[in-house]
Amino acid sequence: PLPITIPCIHSFHYGVIERFQKLKPPMAPTLLLKPSISAPSCNWSRQKLFLDPSNANGRLNVVARGVAPHGKSVRHRNKGELLKGADKKTDQNNWRRLMKQIEDTDSPVAVLRNESLKHQALPRDLVLGTLVRFKQLKKWNLVCEVLEWLRTQHQWDFNEMDFIMLVTAYGKLGNFNAAEKVLSVMNKKGYRPNVVSRTALMEAYGRAGQYKNAEAIFRRMQSSGPEPSAVTYQIILKIFVEGNKFKEAEDVFETLLNEKISPLKPDHKMFHMMIYMHKKAGSYEKARKLFALMPERGVPRSTATYNSLMSFETSYKEVSKIYDHMQRSGVRPDVISYALLIKAYGKARREDEALAVFEEMLDAGVRPSHKAYNILLDAFAISGMVDQALMVFKNMRSDGFSPDIWSYTTMLSAYVNASDMEGAEKFFQRLKQGGVEPNVVTYGTLIKGYGKLNNLDKVLEKYEEMRLSGIKANQTIFTNIMDGYGKKGDFGSAVLWYKEMEYHGTAPDQKAKRRLLSLAKTEEERSEANLLVGPLDDSGSIQSINGAFRLVDDDDDEYGDEGDIDGNEVDDKEEDMHKQAWSSYERQDVPIILEREKDQRKEGLDTVAVISL
Numbered sequence: 001p002l003p004i005t006i007p008c009i010h011s012f013h014y015g016v017i018e019r020f021q022k023l024k025p026p027m028a029p030t031l032l033l034k035p036s037i038s039a040p041s042c043n044w045s046r047q048k049l050f051l052d053p054s055n056a057n058g059r060l061n062v063v064a065r066g067v068a069p070h071g072k073s074v075r076h077r078n079k080g081e082l083l084k085g086a087d088k089k090t091d092q093n094n095w096r097r098l099m100k101q102i103e104d105t106d107s108p109v110a111v112l113r114n115e116s117l118k119h120q121a122l123p124r125d126l127v128l129g130t131l132v133r134f135k136q137l138k139k140w141n142l143v144c145e146v147l148e149w150l151r152t153q154h155q156w157d158f159n160e161m162d163f164i165m166l167v168t169a170y171g172k173l174g175n176f177n178a179a180e181k182v183l184s185v186m187n188k189k190g191y192r193p194n195v196v197s198r199t200a201l202m203e204a205y206g207r208a209g210q211y212k213n214a215e216a217i218f219r220r221m222q223s224s225g226p227e228p229s230a231v232t233y234q235i236i237l238k239i240f241v242e243g244n245k246f247k248e249a250e251d252v253f254e255t256l257l258n259e260k261i262s263p264l265k266p267d268h269k270m271f272h273m274m275i276y277m278h279k280k281a282g283s284y285e286k287a288r289k290l291f292a293l294m295p296e297r298g299v300p301r302s303t304a305t306y307n308s309l310m311s312f313e314t315s316y317k318e319v320s321k322i323y324d325h326m327q328r329s330g331v332r333p334d335v336i337s338y339a340l341l342i343k344a345y346g347k348a349r350r351e352d353e354a355l356a357v358f359e360e361m362l363d364a365g366v367r368p369s370h371k372a373y374n375i376l377l378d379a380f381a382i383s384g385m386v387d388q389a390l391m392v393f394k395n396m397r398s399d400g401f402s403p404d405i406w407s408y409t410t411m412l413s414a415y416v417n418a419s420d421m422e423g424a425e426k427f428f429q430r431l432k433q434g435g436v437e438p439n440v441v442t443y444g445t446l447i448k449g450y451g452k453l454n455n456l457d458k459v460l461e462k463y464e465e466m467r468l469s470g471i472k473a474n475q476t477i478f479t480n481i482m483d484g485y486g487k488k489g490d491f492g493s494a495v496l497w498y499k500e501m502e503y504h505g506t507a508p509d510q511k512a513k514r515r516l517l518s519l520a521k522t523e524e525e526r527s528e529a530n531l532l533v534g535p536l537d538d539s540g541s542i543q544s545i546n547g548a549f550r551l552v553d554d555d556d557d558e559y560g561d562e563g564d565i566d567g568n569e570v571d572d573k574e575e576d577m578h579k580q581a582w583s584s585y586e587r588q589d590v591p592i593i594l595e596r597e598k599d600q601r602k603e604g605l606d607t608v609a610v611i612s613l
Contacts, residue, residue, distance in 0.1 A: 174207030384418030
């Protein structure tokens with residue numbers, strides 16, 4: 001036998017195998033090479049070898065896992081395996097073609113109908129792969145559309161799993177009426193309610209804001225079954241927190257923490273939701289205690305958990321400490337972690353540290369998503385770091401993302417926060433010339449900038465331009481105009497603009513009311529202001545006008561329909577970061593069907609391995 005020394009298994013690659021194969025000793029070789037094909041690795045450039053020392057004759061079997069380089073034949077593959085591989089590749093090509101057609105037409109049913117005309121029966125794997133892909137993309141409306149069409153196709157055996165997927169999709173859409181109807185049909189067909197279908201109905205009511213109905217379903221599951229699962233508890237906690245039913249959420253979570261009566265062990269999602277709840281309630285100390293409790297209960301802290309804690313802190317020193325602790329714990333920061341740290345340094349006007357963190361992120365190979373780029377933009381824009389914000393804006397383009405209205409508006413706010421209204425106007429013109437339609441937040445950003453400079457004429461000019469564009473003002477814009485008159489000592493005009501807000505059907509929020517009260521200087525003015533404002537909400541909670549900043553909504557909209565453009569903007573964007581972190585948790589439960597997936601907008605859909613639902 002040849003004396004062969006193998007210093008490190010992981011140093012092997014196909015070049016080593018070829019050299020071994022060329023060796024021809026005078027007697028039977030003791031090194032047998034047994035290549036076998038496995039699923040492609042996400043790292044296409046690195047091949048792995050495993051040694052099997054279990055051979056009774058003392059021989060070492062070297063098993064190569066991966067895909068052979070082009071031009072290299074893989075031995076010991078029979079004809080049947082080759083044909084099977086060819087069939088699989090054909091199926092994958094068909095699936096990619098189908099998804100491309102759906103992407104182009106935005107009508108999955110039309111594409112599937114045409115496909116069914118070509119084949120007498122639709123390939124089940126093809127349809128299931130399409131449904132799972134829509135599920136991954138959270139396009140629940142398309143899931144419903146396809147499944148409802150399949151229900152009408154006699155050649156499709158619409159079984160219990162299809163019904164469960166349909167009711168789950170309606171649950172995600174918050175369509176409890178449709179979910180109830182599907183459950184009724186299931187009952188008639190003899191399919192008994194299970195924990196998945198009941199949880200889906202509960203979620204449908206929760207997403208529709210019917211919190212009492214959602215809670216009733218959960219309590220019924222607790223008392224008479226089916227027994228709630230971990231996912232059920234995750235969703236009911238989310239529903240309670242969304243509905244500000246904090247006590248109910250705490251009661252449920254305390255039950256889970258009680259090992260004597262708990263039906264299951266609370267997981268990282270439940271801890272994460274409760275930490276978020278305490279942040280929402282302003283109970284930061286309780287949030288920190290839960291964070292400390294996680295390792296005691298054997299629940300690993302994740303990146304999203306650290307991000308939540310970072311978002312609580314207002315001091316850049318505290319944010320930096322949490323970030324350092326995360327790295328020491330071996331938890332890898334994501335783009336939200338970096339954005340939170342950048343924002344903390346930016347707010348503290350520590351531009352050098354903020355830029356260093358951004359460069360560290362790029363060096364770490366963290367590639368921001370489209371939404372993450374917007375958050376990074378805001379991290380620099382909030383402190384008026386125009387050059388750094390422009391760098392992020394350019395990187396977004398070079399990374400293949402087209403800036404949207406929120407990207408442009410955030411970049412505009414960088415100029416405004418730097419008190420560079422000349423630069424802001426130039427960028428605003430660039431925005432319009434690029435075919436991007438300004439919205440209420442865009443105009444509000446400019447109005448805010450001119451208001452800071454006490455340039456009331458330009459404030460009114462931008463308001464009139466916005467009005468002629470058919471854009472309706474929000475509370476923040478009216479409040480800024482009202483404030484502009486108040487600063488000039490014209491309380492009467494401030495009152496008129498307060499009334500103008502009501503006249504246009506925009507109810508003054510708590511901030512507008514407090515601002516009017518603060519502008520009143522004389523006893524007569526204070527009396528008039530009190531009469532207009534009425535009793536204030538002692539909680540002082542001012543709801544964001546941005547519907548997208550509802551609690552951890554797991555859709556993929558960028559920043560929603562509107563956005564707050566005053567001081568609350570910072571908190572809202574940080575809440576959006578938290579929402580992304582929670583969404584990343586939810587995505588861990590979604591079956592991954594793409595073996596390697598590039599950016600959808602640039603590359604389209606790639607290799608698929610269809611899995612059963």
